[in-house]
Amino acid sequence: xxxxxxxxxxxxxxCTALVLLMTPGLALFYAGxxxxxxxxxxxxxxxxxxxxxxxxxxxxxxxxxxGEDAGAGLIGDLRFAGFASVDEGVPGLxxxxxxxxxxxxxxxxxxxxxxxxxxxxxxxxRFGAFVAFAALWTVLVxxxxxxxxxxxxxxxxxxxxxxxxxxxxxxxxxxxxxxxLALVAGRRLGWPGEAMPPHNLPLTMLxxxxxxxxxxxxxxxxxxxxxxxxxxxxVNTHFAxxxxxxxxxxxxxxxxxxxxxxxxxxxxxxxxxxxxxxxGFLDTxxxxxxxxxxxxxxxxxxxxxxxxGYDDSLDVxxxxxxxxxxxxxxxxxFASTAVNTVVASEGLLLGGGLTQLGRQTVGVLAATAFxxxxxxxxxxxxxxxxxxxVTPDQERAGLDQVLHAEQAxxxxxxxxxxxx
Amino acid sequence: xxxxxxxxxxFKLEDVKTALESFGVHGMTVSEVQGFGRQRGHTEVYRGAExxxxxxxxxxxxxxxxxxxxADVVDVIAKSAQTGSIGDGKVWSTAVxxxxxxxxxxxGVEAL
Numbered sequence: 415x416x417x418x419x420x421x422x423x424x425x426x427x428x429c430t431a432l433v434l435l436m437t438p439g440l441a442l443f444y445a446g447x448x449x450x451x452x453x454x455x456x457x458x459x460x461x462x463x464x465x466x467x468x469x470x471x472x473x474x475x476x477x478x479x480x481g482e483d484a485g486a487g488l489i490g491d492l493r494f495a496g497f498a499s500v501d502e503g504v505p506g507l508x509x510x511x512x513x514x515x516x517x518x519x520x521x522x523x524x525x526x527x528x529x530x531x532x533x534x535x536x537x538x539x540r541f542g543a544f545v546a547f548a549a550l551w552t553v554l555v556x557x558x559x560x561x562x563x564x565x566x567x568x569x570x571x572x573x574x575x576x577x578x579x580x581x582x583x584x585x586x587x588x589x590x591x592x593x594x595l596a597l598v599a600g601r602r603l604g605w606p607g608e609a610m611p612p613h614n615l616p617l618t619m620l621x622x623x624x625x626x627x628x629x630x631x632x633x634x635x636x637x638x639x640x641x642x643x644x645x646x647x648x649v650n651t652h653f654a655x656x657x658x659x660x661x662x663x664x665x666x667x668x669x670x671x672x673x674x675x676x677x678x679x680x681x682x683x684x685x686x687x688x689x690x691x692x693x694g695f696l697d698t699x700x701x702x703x704x705x706x707x708x709x710x711x712x713x714x715x716x717x718x719x720x721x722x723g724y725d726d727s728l729d730v731x732x733x734x735x736x737x738x739x740x741x742x743x744x745x746x747x748f749a750s751t752a753v754n755t756v757v758a759s760e761g762l763l764l765g766g767g768l769t770q771l772g773r774q775t776v777g778v779l780a781a782t783a784f785x786x787x788x789x790x791x792x793x794x795x796x797x798x799x800x801x802x803x804v805t806p807d808q809e810r811a812g813l814d815q816v817l818h819a820e821q822a823x824x825x826x827x828x829x830x831x832x833x834x
Numbered sequence: 835x836x837x838x839x840x841x842x843x844x845f846k847l848e849d850v851k852t853a854l855e856s857f858g859v860h861g862m863t864v865s866e867v868q869g870f871g872r873q874r875g876h877t878e879v880y881r882g883a884e885x886x887x888x889x890x891x892x893x894x895x896x897x898x899x900x901x902x903x904x905a906d907v908v909d910v911i912a913k914s915a916q917t918g919s920i921g922d923g924k925v926w927s928t929a930v931x932x933x934x935x936x937x938x939x940x941x942g943v944e945a946l
Contacts, residue, residue, distance in 0.1 A: 609885040611878060670879050680881060716881050729881060 419510040425640035426511045426519055432631025433522040437464055437529050439624025443679070444533050445822075446618030447728050449610060451812025452537040453822045459532035459544050466545050467528045470552040471521040472497055478557035479520070480504050480565055487569030490561050506566030510639060519635060520564070524556050526632075527584045533728030534592035535599045535802070537610075538809050541817050543800040547595075547793065555591060555788050559583050559781060574758055575777035576749055576770070578647065579636035581691020581742040582781040589735020590782045591789035592726060598793035599802045601725035603809050610727075615675050622679035626655055629686045633693040646753060647693040650701035651686065654693075657705020658685020658712070665713050677713075680733060684712035687737030692745050695757055700748040707744070708737045735782075742778050746771025835930040835943060836904040840895045841867070841923040842915040847893050853914035854897065859907065860946075863896045873921035892923060898933060898946055 441460035445453045467475075474495060481490030482505045494500050494517070503513050528548045535544075562568040563577045570582070577583060602610065612618060633651040637644035662681025663673035688708030689701055696704070716732035719725065726732065749761040749770050759773075760766030796802065803809075808816040815821060842850055847864065854862060868889035875888040899907050904927045911925045935945040 609887075611880055611885050611887075666879070666882065670882065670884075672879060674879060676880055713882065717883075720883065 417510060418512055419639070422639045423511045423515065425644070426515055426635055426638060429631035429635025430515065430519045430522060432628045433519065433526065433635065434464075434628075436526050436625055436628035436632065437461070437522070439621045439628055440526065440529050441621065442617050443621030443625060443683075444536065444618075444728055446614040446616065446621065447533075447612040447676075448536045449812070450613040450822055451814055453613060453814065454818055454820055455541065455813035456532065456536055458541065458818060459539075460529040462541075462545055463525050463529040463532075463548055466548045467525040467552045468521055470549045471517075471524050471557075474553045475524055475557040476500075476517050476521065478553065479560035480507075480517070483561075483565065483567035487562065487565075487567055487572055489558050490565060504565075516638070520560070523580055523584060523632070524552055524560070527556055527580075527588050528552055530584075530588040530730055530734060531592050531595055534596040534726045534730040536602075536727040537813060538602050538804060539599055539802050540800070540804055541813075543796055543802045546800055547796045547802075550792055550796065551591065551789065554792060555785055556583070556587065559587050559784060562780070563777070570777050570780060573776065574770070574773045576695055576745045576757065576774065577691040577742065577777065578694035579633045579690045581688075581738045582777050585687045585690055585734045585738025586742065586778060586781045587738075587785045589731050589733075589738055590785035592730035593724065593735070594786050594790035595793050596724050596726045596731075598790065598797055601723075602727065603806055605725045605727075606720060606723075612676060619675055619679055622682060626682060626686065629655070629690075633690060637694060643694055643754060646698075649698055650693040650696055651689050653698055653702040654685040654689030654705035654708070655682045656685065657702045657707075658682050658688070658709030659705075661685075661706045661709030662713050665710060680712065680716075680729070681709035684708045684733050684737045687734050688741035688744070691738070691742045692748075695745055695749045695754050697748075697750060697753060700744075704741060704744050704748075708740045711740050712736050739778050739782075742774050743771065746774040835933055835946065836899055836901055836927045837930050838897045838899055838904060838907045838911065838925065838927045840911040840915060840925040841869070841892050842895060842911070843917065843921065843923060844891055844893045846915045846917070847895070850895060850911055850914045853910050854907070857907065857910045859897055859899070861897070865894045865896075867892050867894045871921070871924070890921065898930065899927075900943055900946060 441457045445456040448456050477492050477494035478490045481493050484491040500514050500517055560583050562570040563583050629651055630648050634644040634648035637647055658681040659678050662677045666677045667673045685705030685708050688704050712733050715736040716729045747761045747763045749757045751757045751760055759769040762771055868891055870890055875886050878885050878887055897907055908925050908927055916922055933945040934941055
């Protein structure tokens with residue numbers, strides 16, 4: 415058991431609660447964007463991650479990610495399975511908070527990452543098949559990649575790849591896996607010809623607000639201490655969101671004539687995604703610039719699916735994959751030793767040469783290839799045992815009534831009259 | 835007896851209701867409906883993807899009247915609902931065979 419600092423512990427306890435809130439926030443963000451008839455199913459696919467991913471993390475995920483390295487920096491050993499011996503600390507990490515708190519803080523990162531995937535396969539996937547995929551993906555994809563990047567003995571961490579709060583582990587990982595899932599699950603009936611507009615944008619705005627709020631805990635908490643680095647990470651997080659919001663609505667105002675509410679929150683989230691790997695290594699100015707770049711990049715990236723024909727329904731690829739890549743590579747340009755002494759090789763534009771940009775590129779390529787490849791095989795495997803898709807009739811009727819025996823909105827008295 | 839039906843712009847409902855009350859109409863039924871005429875739909879944009887929304891929100895207003903009042907009531911609705919721009923709606927009347935007041939069982943013109 416390491417020496418515990420009460421200030422740091424109090425801070426990370428609060429940040430853990432903030433990160434927890436991001437999953438319900440994401441649920442609302444997504445649910446507002448789907449059609450009313452499948453909005454509860456969208457909420458459920460997110461909320462169930464709180465349960466399923468937590469159990470998978472307790473049983474195996476944590477130990478595979480943060481156990482003693484079992485060889486070549488690829489995977490942790492089984493010493494912490496079931497959180498056994500968790501109080502021993504994390505191999506290679508000098509913690510000043512209780513290790514069980516670290517394990518739980520990290521658990522909620524895994525929960526959110528799996529929940530992100532549901533946006534790519536909205537309105538058409540069976541609940542049970544999603545639950546099975548979520549549990550297996552936590553253990554087979556999330557935990558190994560977390561070991562590579564977050565555990566000091568992981569091979570990407572040892573290589574010097576920088577990822578402060580999960581640009582690779584959370585964002586690139588979720589985006590690459592989302593593409594694999596969208597390809598295996600196939601397009602929604604009627605997509606892209608049929609209009610499938612969001613049914614409740616105020617819900618989406620509320621969810622985005624909760625995400626922005628929670629992201630302060632996600633990023634600043636990743637300092638694992640109540641110190642100046644945490645403060646800089648929080649400020650950077652805010653300015654990246656601001657940059658993303660400005661860029662998105664600015665571009666769409668010029669191109670389509672209207673600054674939309676969905677555009678504002680999409681841009682804000684794109685900025686938050688991009689700053690996730692970078693928030694602990696940048697100054698404030700570059701963080702605002704990164705947000706602007708990410709908002710612009712995601713605005714154009716969400717159009718790819720229409721050209722390439724894959725139905726990533728809520729743009730997990732366009733926002734999270736693209737934002738994660740932009741943020742991770744941006745560190746190759748602006749990573750600063752003055753902000754964080756962990757930075758061994760400064761960014762290209764700070765006079766550090768190409769070294770860090772090369773490492774970041776290796777990180778992006780490795781995370782993308784691993785996540786996409788294993789996720790694709792896993793989705794195909796799950797689909798053979800538990801078919802991912804509902805039947806066409808069920809999909810037309812809407813998942814809420816078919817899968818959950820509920821309706822999201824019951825605003826009149828006529829619908830359920832005479833039921834008893 | 836005739837049933838006068840008007841499809842109007844939702845924001846004109848208050849004007850139409852006031853005009854009908856001034857004329858002396860005792861009751862009406864309104865419902866929120868959607869549709870299109872020559873106005874066609876409008877365009878909405880979500881994350882850069884444009885959708886044509888074919889069915890535009892309208893209000894349907896229905897009034898049961900005596901034969902003698904039908905033409906006047908049609909005019910009252912048409913005049914009070916008019917903005918002069920496209921999408922103002924339509925008003926028509928149709929013949930009604932039978933009307934019953936549920937509370938008393940009165941029939942025909944007495945039930946109006």
